[in-house]
Amino acid sequence: MTSYDSRPSGDSGYTPLEEELVRAMHGFAGAADVPRFDTDRVVRRSRRKRATAMAGGAAAVLLAIGGGTALATSVTRGPEPLNATSAATTGDRNHTTVLLGLPGGHSAPIRLAGNDETLAKAALAKGGLKIGFVKAACDGKPGSVIAVSPHAPTVVHKGDTVTVTLCAG
Template sequence: MSSYEPRPSGCTLFEEELINAMNNFAHSTDAPAFDTAGMVHRTRRRRATLIAGFAAALVVAGGGTALASMAGASQTSATPAATATVDHSRATFLLGGVTKEPIAVDLTGQVLDTAKAQFLKAGLKLGRVVKVSSPGCKPTSVIELTPHSPKVVTEGDTVNVTLCAG
């Protein structure tokens, strides 16, 4: 039999060798092994690390912004010196009887309507409203309450308000 004669299988010698080589290759290679549990673990770990990195970056950016605003406020202070003498405790009332500890409500710098709304919410009565001339405060803003902290007021008590006249 010569190489030019047809084979009993109907294939040429080249075709038979090619088929045999492909069969040997297909039957000899190992199937790939995937470690799915390890892949899931790595993916979750990377995702958690990425989220933690973004959270840390946001905290640092937020902290940097807060520090910059505090530094900027201390360098460019446009508030008058008289405002620095405002005593927040004199415009704060302690609301008792709602929780175990009294709740502090600071009305410093608020307008009278806001103070009235807070009194209504707390069940307090608005007493005398007096305007006092005080430099460095916003006109018609609350500068003092009577009684103020550390005295505790309860529902039904009367609170007097002192406003800034300008």
Template sequence: MTSHDDVRPSGCTPFEEELMNAMNRFANSAEAPDFDAPQILRRTRRRRTLGIAAVAAALIAAGGGTALATSVGGSSSSTPAATSTAAKSDATTMLYLFSDGDSVPIDFAGWSLDQAKTYMEKTQTKLGTVTKKAVKGCKPGSVLGVSPHAPKTVKKGDTVSFTVCAG
């Protein structure tokens, strides 16, 4: 049984009063955290900028490697030693002319029509007529010829027609 003699003037039991004192001591002794908001903002912006720069560098490196592989692969097919294959590859080679005057040979031999369409989107050229030709031993749907082909040049906005294997 409890008597009313143990009740404090504050209306709290000794346990409650001790608990309140402990919480007050803790709240008054803890230091408030010190945030440097401008420094946090600068660090966030710097990290974001570095991330964007890293992604851009990776894309440039991947694109540059692709362009280099295309130009190196195309130039090796036009060497004088490969005279018998040069005439054959010219029918499937598109010579793309950039606005700065540089040109890159793109050999579509063996490519599927879908791959050629994707590449044409990258060069911003238009797809002309697609003619199917029956040739023994070729893979159905693979490119057999382009028009216009090298040595004529094709630039952004030009139309290119394809001849593909009918099977």
């Protein structure tokens, strides 16, 4: 056996195995292709990613603004139905919704389905409307709103009279 320390006494100072390995590495290094980068393509891709990110950010801002606007208009709407099943039993939801005319040609819905007389009166009075109540026989909860007149899509304005029909039981 030979030790790892011993070296042959030739011209190169390497063993035949070491010489073969060095030749193989030189051959591999000379044959390897140089990597190429398509810089124009990389730049286009990064610009596209940046534009997509900016569009996504803009969409998020618009959603936040739209959500704030929806929140602000929901405050002026008045009470929502307390009992969603009563709206379903009374038929079309528009029959229990009053469209209150606002400045600038806009309108805000006041949904009264399922509310009692006190809540309906408060919601309509907040919009400056005059209120009249009538009772009608129905299968729903006694005292709950089952219809309004005029109802959506008719727009009413401050000072107009709205007739609210309550369930007599």
